[in-house]
Amino acid sequence: VSSSLTLEEIAKRAGVSRSTVSRVINDQPNVRAPVRERVWQIIRETGYQPHAAARSLVTRRTRIVGVIIPEAVTTLFTDPFFSHLLSGITRTCNAHGYHLMLSLFNGPVGPEEMYRRVVGGGHLDGVVVASTRFEDPLIEHLLEDDVPFVLVGRYPEERVRYVDIDNVGAARIAVDHLARLGHSRIGTITGPLNVCSGADRLEGYRQAMEAHRLPVSDSLIVEGDFSEESGMAAARRLLSVGVTAIFAASDIMAVGALKVIREAGLRVPQDVALVGFDDMPIAAALQPALTTVRQPVEQMGAMAADLLLGLLDCPPVGRPPPQVLILPTKLIVRESCGALQ
Amino acid sequence: VSSSLTLEEIAKRAGVSRSTVSRVINDQPNVRAPVRERVWQIIRETGYQPHAAARSLVTRRTRIVGVIIPEAVTTLFTDPFFSHLLSGITRTCNAHGYHLMLSLFNGPVGPEEMYRRVVGGGHLDGVVVASTRFEDPLIEHLLEDDVPFVLVGRYPEERVRYVDIDNVGAARIAVDHLARLGHSRIGTITGPLNVCSGADRLEGYRQAMEAHRLPVSDSLIVEGDFSEESGMAAARRLLSVGVTAIFAASDIMAVGALKVIREAGLRVPQDVALVGFDDMPIAAALQPALTTVRQPVEQMGAMAADLLLGLLDCPPVGRPPPQVLILPTKLIVRESCGALQ
DNA sequence: GTGAAAGCGCTAACAT
DNA sequence: ATGTTAGCGCTTTCAC
Numbered sequence: 001v002s003s004s005l006t007l008e009e010i011a012k013r014a015g016v017s018r019s020t021v022s023r024v025i026n027d028q029p030n031v032r033a034p035v036r037e038r039v040w041q042i043i044r045e046t047g048y049q050p051h052a053a054a055r056s057l058v059t060r061r062t063r064i065v066g067v068i069i070p071e072a073v074t075t076l077f078t079d080p081f082f083s084h085l086l087s088g089i090t091r092t093c094n095a096h097g098y099h100l101m102l103s104l105f106n107g108p109v110g111p112e113e114m115y116r117r118v119v120g121g122g123h124l125d126g127v128v129v130a131s132t133r134f135e136d137p138l139i140e141h142l143l144e145d146d147v148p149f150v151l152v153g154r155y156p157e158e159r160v161r162y163v164d165i166d167n168v169g170a171a172r173i174a175v176d177h178l179a180r181l182g183h184s185r186i187g188t189i190t191g192p193l194n195v196c197s198g199a200d201r202l203e204g205y206r207q208a209m210e211a212h213r214l215p216v217s218d219s220l221i222v223e224g225d226f227s228e229e230s231g232m233a234a235a236r237r238l239l240s241v242g243v244t245a246i247f248a249a250s251d252i253m254a255v256g257a258l259k260v261i262r263e264a265g266l267r268v269p270q271d272v273a274l275v276g277f278d279d280m281p282i283a284a285a286l287q288p289a290l291t292t293v294r295q296p297v298e299q300m301g302a303m304a305a306d307l308l309l310g311l312l313d314c315p316p317v318g319r320p321p322p323q324v325l326i327l328p329t330k331l332i333v334r335e336s337c338g339a340l341q
Numbered sequence: 342v343s344s345s346l347t348l349e350e351i352a353k354r355a356g357v358s359r360s361t362v363s364r365v366i367n368d369q370p371n372v373r374a375p376v377r378e379r380v381w382q383i384i385r386e387t388g389y390q391p392h393a394a395a396r397s398l399v400t401r402r403t404r405i406v407g408v409i410i411p412e413a414v415t416t417l418f419t420d421p422f423f424s425h426l427l428s429g430i431t432r433t434c435n436a437h438g439y440h441l442m443l444s445l446f447n448g449p450v451g452p453e454e455m456y457r458r459v460v461g462g463g464h465l466d467g468v469v470v471a472s473t474r475f476e477d478p479l480i481e482h483l484l485e486d487d488v489p490f491v492l493v494g495r496y497p498e499e500r501v502r503y504v505d506i507d508n509v510g511a512a513r514i515a516v517d518h519l520a521r522l523g524h525s526r527i528g529t530i531t532g533p534l535n536v537c538s539g540a541d542r543l544e545g546y547r548q549a550m551e552a553h554r555l556p557v558s559d560s561l562i563v564e565g566d567f568s569e570e571s572g573m574a575a576a577r578r579l580l581s582v583g584v585t586a587i588f589a590a591s592d593i594m595a596v597g598a599l600k601v602i603r604e605a606g607l608r609v610p611q612d613v614a615l616v617g618f619d620d621m622p623i624a625a626a627l628q629p630a631l632t633t634v635r636q637p638v639e640q641m642g643a644m645a646a647d648l649l650l651g652l653l654d655c656p657p658v659g660r661p662p663p664q665v666l667i668l669p670t671k672l673i674v675r676e677s678c679g680a681l682q
Numbered sequence: 683g684t685g686a687a688a689g690c691g692c693t694a695a696c697a698t
Numbered sequence: 699a700t701g702t703t704a705g706c707g708c709t710t711t712c713a714c
Contacts, residue, residue: 006690019701057708117440372683395690
C-alpha cells in the first residue's frame, strides 16, 4: 500500500537528480536552500513518501521496534496492564517516528518458531520484552543474536537492560500498612515465584513482616499465578489458618480473594483487611473493601522504549530517560549495563 | 537485526543458483526433489532467513497488517477491550504468518500525520481499524487510497467491510431483563452517540422499552463517554429522577454508577438494579450487584483479521470466517460489500 | 529443471 | 553543490 511515486519521478519533476532529492529528504547538507525548497514543494504537492522497504534494504534499519509478549498470557490479559504498557511504548515511538510491531507468542506456533519469524528477517531494529521468567530462553537468544533489547521487569543478568518498578519496596509498604493497622496474622497470595515481580513482592512481604517482628510461617504464604481463580483458592487456604489480613500480589487475585472472603460471611475490611497490587482503576470500585498499590505501567512502557531507542542511537534522544517516582511505587532503571540501582 | 546470510550464500553452498534456492523457499515447482531437499537442509543448518525488506521491495507485499486505534483512547484503555481484540487479531495473524503493526494515534502527532506515516511508505498490506466514529475521516482516506481494511464496529457505508456484535440486540436483552424483573422506570447511561456502539445500544434500549410499553422520557437517557466519571455523573442525574434500574452501555460506567448509588445509601440490586455491558471479567467481582452483557471481543478481533487476510488473497484462508454466536451477544459479519447481516 | 540477468526504489561513495 | 554509479537481497522473466 503506497503511492507508486518514486524518487526518480520527484527528481525529474524538480529538474534535479535522485541524489539531491534523497539529500533533501534525509536532511543532509550540501543542497542550496532554493533547490531544497523547490524539492520539498514537489514532495508536498505530490504527497510522495519514500518506499520503506527500499530504504531499509540499503540502510539496514527499519525504524520498527518489536514488542514481544512471550507465553500464553491469557491471565495477564485480564487486567489492563498490557494496554497501558503498549500505550506508553507507543507514546515514545510516535514521538521519535518509530513504528511498533506487536508479537504475542500465543498462537498455534511455538515460541522458537515465533522468535525466528519475528526477529529473523530483519524486520526489527530492536525489541521490548514484557513479562519474562527467570532464565527465559528468549532472553538468551536475544543476547546471542545481538539484538538490541530492553526488558520490562527486572532481570538478574549483567548484560540485560531493563525498566522496573520497585516491587520489593512497594510490597513492603503494603504489608507495613497492614501491620500498622494492628494486624499480626498477615497472609500473602504471591504471584508465580519464577517471575521476578512475583518473587520480589514476596520478598517485600518478608521484609515488612520481619521489620514488625511478625512470625512468617509457611502457611501464611500461598503461591498464586495472578489469576482470579488462584486468588480464590489461595484465600480459602489463608482463611483456614485464620489470617486477619491479606496482601495479594495482584488486584485480580485480590478480587478473587474478596469473593471468597465474602462468601465465607466475613466483611472486608472489618474482618479481613485486603491489599492488592496493580494499576487497575476498576479496583477502585471495590473500595473501601480493597486497598491497592498503584504502579506506573504507562511510564514503564514509555521509559523502556526510550531506553531502547537510545540503544539504537535514535539521533537526539537527548535527556537520558528520567528516573520517575510515582505514588507508593517507584521505578528502577538500569541505564547502562553494570550500573544497577 | 538479521543474519548476514544471503540467498547467494545458500546457493553457493548448495551448488545451485539463486533462482533455485528462491524457488525452494517459495515452494514453487520446477525443482527436483533431491535438489529441493538438499537446499532445505542447508537452510536449516545455517538458520537462513530471507531478508524481509529485500523481498517486499520486489513482491510489493510485507505480510504486515496494521491495527489502527484512532483518537486519544485513554478511556478505552481502562478496560481490557483492546487487549482482547489484539489477542484475537494476533491469533489469526500468527496462524497465517503475518505480522502485526500497532498504531495508536495518541502521541503528540496529529492523526493526519500519523496516517501518512503508517499507511504511506508501503509498510502495510492491510489494516484493521478499531473504534471509529460515524464519518470518520480516517475511513475516507483508506477508501480513497485503496487500502484493504476491515473495521471493528459497524459502519453504515456500502464499501466498508466490518465485524461487529449485535449491539442493538444485546442491549435489548439487557433492558428486557430489567423490565421482566418488574422495573418500569429504567434509565440508561449511553456511550458517546457519535459512535456506532453507543448509538446502537441506545436503540436497543428504546426497542426493549417500547416492547414493554414503558414510557421513554428524555430524562431517562443520559449520554456518557464510556468513562467511569461520566458514569458517576449520569447516575446522579438518573437517581434524581427516581429510576429503579439502570442499563449502562459499558461496565466502566456501570462501576461509576455503582459507586454513586452506594454513596446515596442505596443497595444494589435491591433498591436499584444495574446492568453493564462489556467483556470485563473483573466486573464479575461485583456480583450480585452488577449484571453484565458479555461480548466476544477476542473473536471479533480474530474474525476481523480473517476477513482482512481474505481480502489480501492470503492463499487458502479456506473456509470463510464463521458466523459466530456467543452468549447473549452475537456477531454480525458483513462478509462482502453489500451483503449485510 | 536450472541458470543468467534485469530490475524493485533507495542510499552512499565517488566524480565533477 | 550536484550528478553518476554501484549496489542492498531478493524475485522473476527469459534462455537454455
